[in-house]
Amino acid sequence: MTLSSARMDSHSPITVPVPLGDRAYDILVGRGLIESAGTRIAALGARAAAIVTDEHVGPLYASALTASLEAQGLRVCVITLPPGEATKSYASLEWVCDAVLAAKIERGDLVVALGGGVIGDLAGFAAAVVRRGVRFVQVPTSLLSQVDSSVGGKTGINSRHGKNLVGAFHQPSLVIADTALLDTLPLREMRAGYAEVVKYGLIDDARFFAWCEANWQGVFAGGHERDEAVAQSCRAKAAVVVRDEHENGDRALLNLGHTFGHALEKITAYDSARLVHGEGVAIGLALAFRFSASLGLCPMADAERVEAHLKAVGLPTRLSQVPGGCGTVDELLDAMAQDKKVKGGALTFILARGIGQSFIAPGIAADEVRRFLTGEISA
């Protein structure tokens, strides 16, 4: 079973269009794309580019990308930040904005985010606010960022009140997802990103979830299945984003697993040694399905199938698997209440009637959540 016939041969990239009117852009997916990135980026018409990257990714790819851009006549500067979630801070935002301004990046020029979700979110936010908006290109280097954070235009930093609470909607002008870059990704990061791939099947595509169950080993090994999984995830996310760019409605479906997941990230103090985003999402997906089952909305067999697949790829699915503990029920509820997807004081969850049948459930009473979590913690 193949997911798409959009690719002419194994050497040309898969193109996923994101048709957002005058903010439309393409996501290119394929192996080895970074080598031709300069040509593709230069075609956007800029005179200069500021590459924003981190100390892990920069040494691997920044010089190749710089050379590729300079070969097209662009003036290039590289801005390197420490790796890790702590970089999504006000201080980093100031640092990047001032560095982009110091590099005399003008309105027609570009910011290029070369890194994972942290770099993409930070560089995208900086691009959104420097000179009240310059264009930016995403070159995501992790599976998570290729399938999630580089699609949809959400950018931002963390506040002491929670993750991603300060930011902007700012669409990239181009996304270049080179799947060969994932060959050097640590297995833990690969698994974490894969949780978001699975999520797209669980939201509204039971066929894709079944494809994942059958093909996940190819995704991890780097075969054509990887390109297809990335492209299909981008297509799924793009479809939702096009329906609801500014998260007033349907886009909330993408938060399946994230209300629980963000709470766990908060409780573990965004310490990636304990829990990375995708692991929080994996536990969150399993919880969302078990919560749906406990409310009588979804067959328990579907919740078990979700858990079985996440376990098969080596992802956590239980609160007891949070290293250092997941906190008390009250701490979890409090962390969820601070999440930005609160409206009018009630909790909004994404629940499911089955695999591929998720829906937005506003106004879930805290008592229901408390009862469920109490059972989970004592399980």
Added chain:
Amino acid sequence: MTLSSARMDSHSPITVPVPLGDRAYDILVGRGLIESAGTRIAALGARAAAIVTDEHVGPLYASALTASLEAQGLRVCVITLPPGEATKSYASLEWVCDAVLAAKIERGDLVVALGGGVIGDLAGFAAAVVRRGVRFVQVPTSLLSQVDSSVGGKTGINSRHGKNLVGAFHQPSLVIADTALLDTLPLREMRAGYAEVVKYGLIDDARFFAWCEANWQGVFAGGHERDEAVAQSCRAKAAVVVRDEHENGDRALLNLGHTFGHALEKITAYDSARLVHGEGVAIGLALAFRFSASLGLCPMADAERVEAHLKAVGLPTRLSQVPGGCGTVDELLDAMAQDKKVKGGALTFILARGIGQSFIAPGIAADEVRRFLTGEISA
């Protein structure tokens, strides 16, 4: 001569609509509007409001505005900042965003900017980025902010590389311009704001400039002329903003006097003891007309008439009037090159063929500017 018949009687406000599609909003202009502000703001449908103000304005009006909002059932918090341009900083942005989040302002709630341009720009930027955008209301308390910064959705802070270099386009949901608040405004601030009023006449409305020459004393004294001047300025700015919301073209006309003005503000280190924005604009307007005349574009008589009116109201018109000096020609040019209205390395000026006949002049050579400024400094 009256400018408008939109007002039914002297007690109902003048409404200036800003028809920006789904971002459309009204500007209300009139005496004593702050007393009914709660009703008007509550009509927007929020449950809570964070009032952002400064230590000068807050003690005068924050409690009345709070009471007016609370009487409509809104939960209100007040966030107070130090007055002055230095407040438009990254540190203040962080402080306001975190305070708004601590007050549990949700997506449907409001930020209310109660103050002059500094507070409006900062609070508007915070509203643009908290939760990736919450609505905001402007209650401008200075003439400058009533006629300029509260109209058009430009928000932002200053970078060490220049003024307003970091920010967002974020339209308010409502602007309430209570002209009675200007009764307590220091004369210097009144004059500075008036420079922007004059600017609208100079851009494309010779009739309004003539009206200003005849009626400026009524504007300063607080008669109906003040309401009309504010409303007409808002109409003029709104017309330009509607044509070009994101400053890709015509909106640059609003920068008449500002390329010089911003450079002078930079050189005086944004020290309001030396020069406030409107004074920089007044000198900038006079310079723009003399520069246009020196290039043979505009009759010298028009440049002299502009200078005469600015002088009549007590505004500076010469580089020699910058307290502490205006720097060297090189310093001025350097400050202009860092201004964000640079495109492709060339300087863009707004020049004029006469009063009310301004136009965008891209690609002005630095040598032309140098020659002109050398003459001005030695004059």
